Amino acid sequence: MHDIRWIRENPAEFDAALAKRGDEAMSADLIQRDADRRAVQTELQELQTRRNDASKQIGIAKSKGEDADTLIKEVSDLKDRMQALEENEKNLSSNLTDLLSGIPNLPSEDTPVGAGEEENVEIRLEGVPPEFDFEAKDHVDLGENLSGISFERAGKLSGSRFVVLQGQVARLERALASFMLDVQTEEFGYTEIAPPVLVKDEALYGTGQLPKFADDLFKTTDDLWLIPTAEVSLTNLVANEILAEDDLPIRVTALTPCFRSEAGAAGKDTRGMLRQHQFNKVELVSICHPDNSLEEHERMTGAAEEILKRLDLAYRVMVLCTGDIGFSARKTYDLEVWLPGQDTYREISSCSNCGDFQARRMKARFRPEAGKGTEFVHTLNGSSLAVGRCLIAVMENYQNKDGSITIPEVLRPYMNGLELISAG
RNA sequence: GGAGAGGUGGCAGAGUGGUUGAAUGCACUGGUCUUGAAAACCAGCAGGCGUGUAAGCGUCUCGGGGGUUCGAAUCCCCCCCUCUCCGCCA
Numbered sequence: 001m002h003d004i005r006w007i008r009e010n011p012a013e014f015d016a017a018l019a020k021r022g023d024e025a026m027s028a029d030l031i032q033r034d035a036d037r038r039a040v041q042t043e044l045q046e047l048q049t050r051r052n053d054a055s056k057q058i059g060i061a062k063s064k065g066e067d068a069d070t071l072i073k074e075v076s077d078l079k080d081r082m083q084a085l086e087e088n089e090k091n092l093s094s095n096l097t098d099l100l101s102g103i104p105n106l107p108s109e110d111t112p113v114g115a116g117e118e119e120n121v122e123i124r125l126e127g128v129p130p131e132f133d134f135e136a137k138d139h140v141d142l143g144e145n146l147s148g149i150s151f152e153r154a155g156k157l158s159g160s161r162f163v164v165l166q167g168q169v170a171r172l173e174r175a176l177a178s179f180m181l182d183v184q185t186e187e188f189g190y191t192e193i194a195p196p197v198l199v200k201d202e203a204l205y206g207t208g209q210l211p212k213f214a215d216d217l218f219k220t221t222d223d224l225w226l227i228p229t230a231e232v233s234l235t236n237l238v239a240n241e242i243l244a245e246d247d248l249p250i251r252v253t254a255l256t257p258c259f260r261s262e263a264g265a266a267g268k269d270t271r272g273m274l275r276q277h278q279f280n281k282v283e284l285v286s287i288c289h290p291d292n293s294l295e296e297h298e299r300m301t302g303a304a305e306e307i308l309k310r311l312d313l314a315y316r317v318m319v320l321c322t323g324d325i326g327f328s329a330r331k332t333y334d335l336e337v338w339l340p341g342q343d344t345y346r347e348i349s350s351c352s353n354c355g356d357f358q359a360r361r362m363k364a365r366f367r368p369e370a371g372k373g374t375e376f377v378h379t380l381n382g383s384s385l386a387v388g389r390c391l392i393a394v395m396e397n398y399q400n401k402d403g404s405i406t407i408p409e410v411l412r413p414y415m416n417g418l419e420l421i422s423a424g
Numbered sequence: 425g426g427a428g429a430g431g432u433g434g435c436a437g438a439g440u441g442g443u444u445g446a447a448u449g450c451a452c453u454g455g456u457c458u459u460g461a462a463a464a465c466c467a468g469c470a471g472g473c474g475u476g477u478a479a480g481c482g483u484c485u486c487g488g489g490g491g492u493u494c495g496a497a498u499c500c501c502c503c504c505c506u507c508u509c510c511g512c513c514a
Contacts, residue, residue: 041474045483052483055495059442068494075494242434242471365471374471 001360002100004034017106020113020322030099037092044085051075051082101205102212105357107322108331114321120334121321126305127314129338134401138341139392140272143169145403146423149273160270161262161277163388168421172394172407173280175414177255177387180282180307184384188303190253190284195233197256198224203236206362208328208354215263218277226259230283231381238287238377239362245369248377249288249296253384255280272392274346279388286380287364290356293378297353301333304349304384310410313393314338316345330355333382337389341396348389351382 007014011027018026054075061068112121143149148169154162165173184190204210204225209217209232218226227233234252243250258281262268269275284303288296301317308315320332329352336345356376359365365374398406404422407415 038474041483045474048483051494056443058494063442072494079494363472 001357002103002106003360004030004096004100007031008034014106018103020107020111021104021325022115022323023104026099026103030096033092033096033099037089037096040085040089040092044082044089047078047082047085051078098211101361104327105208105330105354107325107329108353108355110319111325111331112319112321115323116321117324119321120318120324122316122318123333124317126309126316127312127338129314130340130397132340132399132401136340136396137399137403138272138339139395140341142341142395142399142403142405146405146421148172148421151273158277161275163273163276165391168415168418169391169395171415172405172411172421173387173391175411176390176394177280177282178414179310179411180384180387180390181253181255183307183310184253184282184284184303187306188251188284188299190251190303193234193237193252193254195230195237195254195256197227197230197233197259199227199232199236200224202362203232203239206236206239207232207358208326208361212327216261218259218261227256228260229258229381229383230254230256230281231285234283234285235287235358235364235379235381236362237285238364241364242374243287243364243366243377245289245366248366249286249292251284251286253282253284255282255387257281272341273388274392276388279386281386281388282384284351284380284382284384287377288380289366290375290378293353293355293380296378297331297333297351297380300380300382300384301335301351304335304351304382307385307390308335308337308348311390311394311408313397315348326350326352328352328354328357330357335385337393339393339396340399341392346389347386348393349383349385352380354379354381 002014007027008031011031014027015025018024054071058068058071058075061071112119114120137145140149140151143165146167146169148165148167150164150166151162154164157164181192185192198220201210201223204217209228217228220226233256234254237252238250257278259278260276262275262277265275273279284300286296286300305315305317315335315337318334318336320329320334325332332350332352334347335349335351337348338344339346355378358379359376364377364379366377367374394408394411395405398408400406400420402422404420407419407421412419
């Protein structure tokens, strides 16, 4: 959500930033609507002032036993005009809010301008993809051969884009998630949270999934939604709160299943478990002081990268361009892990700085120690990591010629010391 | 799911239609006092919006939304949440 007062004062800057995203200029329209709204509001408030004064006098007169009919008549006569103005004001302001809430966040200065995915910029390349002296299999072949993955059985239960994991593969997935949580809580200061995965409209509005992206979500029959990411649950933890300045930063993490309808992805990534309706993810969320969000963004990205480093997986860090960045983000780093089965890098994490965009929507503020009033916090979120995709990465990068999978050192403590997953 | 009780400022807790955005206490902030601290005393202490260069002024908000009234924290309706008892249940 954008600050209409800021738009009023910086219309050119606002439109220029929208243009970078490929969106049309909107400031003139918004400013006009805002001016209309304020004119009506001011007029209404003048009438309210008169009404309040008169009502007080009526009270005084009555308490003295005096006659107040003239005043009562006057206020009575104000009512029609007031009601009309009230309705008018309500419409104007909800129209304005609807418009504003559909406008994406403005990209930061250092977000590269580009039309789409192809124009994202690689800023780091870490690790070396493994070389195999045999033909590398993908996780589907590996998993089915190990009796660890079944799409067929998942299909019986739930249809396409679901998977059943079994045995040591299932355990490996759990090991990954535990490892991720342990690193983030013990080494990066994130507090573990076990949040609801069913949430109300307001929560999804707060983080920006609603009202625009309802099609990407699953909704229950009693009006709750399945979260597409724990970003929703974790960020909304501070919704409608006024925090103390020294509460910041708040760093929270959670392992949750995530649910996505993948409405716009028909035919895309249909093989394997790369793109599922349900997957597990360890999410990081930081709520921080506006002065610190840039460095917090780097820190968070580093925390996510640490997981890949310790798993000794090759990856690259991309800065998303203005055409690929998400609705709520000012700047986003994607981490892409090397997948031998696909012979390419694929997204495994996305770390975004949303500035005060989400905070405004959910009214998450803090009280600055110096100065008065309140200020909006900055919110950041990042995956650390998508567990399902990380499982793919481990299976494909750690495969052996015979189809077995070597368990990465750091995961062995979580696997009761097991070093190898093999068939039979 | 059924029956009942209740939701007031950071917390506790008054307030049933009339100068109440809200008594009082605690907490917090500033000041006086003190060698320092405590205590005591004095003062301040909600958020949003509008208007104004500003000081300020105005307006809205007592779980949320409607309604009655000249006037609602107080009366009426709907919804949400919490607690107690019962039922069901991992």
